[in-house]
Amino acid sequence: MEPSELLARARSRAANPSDPLDTLAAARLLSEELNRDADALLDLAVHDARAAGTSWTAIGDRLGVSKQAARKRFAKPFKHPFAARRTRREAACSFCRKPPGPRVHMVHGEAGRICADCVALAGEIVADLKAKSRN
Numbered sequence: 842m843e844p845s846e847l848l849a850r851a852r853s854r855a856a857n858p859s860d861p862l863d864t865l866a867a868a869r870l871l872s873e874e875l876n877r878d879a880d881a882l883l884d885l886a887v888h889d890a891r892a893a894g895t896s897w898t899a900i901g902d903r904l905g906v907s908k909q910a911a912r913k914r915f916a917k918p919f920k921h922p923f924a925a926r927r928t929r930r931e932a933a934c935s936f937c938r939k940p941p942g943p944r945v946h947m948v949h950g951e952a953g954r955i956c957a958d959c960v961a962l963a964g965e966i967v968a969d970l971k972a973k974s975r976n
């Protein structure tokens with residue numbers, strides 16, 4: 842797809858398509874989406890090559906990397922049976938430990954997450970503190 846077509850797609854997703862910064866924000870999200878798709882494409886092609894018995898050396902050759910680099914990037918790491926549960930716990934609200942879910946709105950930050958309930962509670966606490974400091 843041409844970059845101009847991608848920009849048009851980003852613009853169509855922008856909150857306000859006539860605002861260049863809204864379009865830029867939408868373009869950044871679209872770019873991340875495309876990167877994930879590109880990674881998934883390579884993962885799938887490497888998976889198929891491995892399933893067909895292709896060596897890591899040959900795969901690395903085609904990707905222009907060493908056999909070790911290809912294996913490191915594409916070999917599926919060992920998944921511990923409790924890994925999914927641990928991942929879910931790590932995705933929980935950093936304040937109340939509520940796990941993520943379709944009806945749980947979560948704001949993600951650099952070092953953690955906060956659910957909508959905790960955001961509301963924090964807002965009340967801050968409003969209280971502000972009211973007290975005014976008196």
Ligand SMILES: [Zn+2]
Nearest residue numbers: 934937956959
């Ligand atoms: Zn919470």
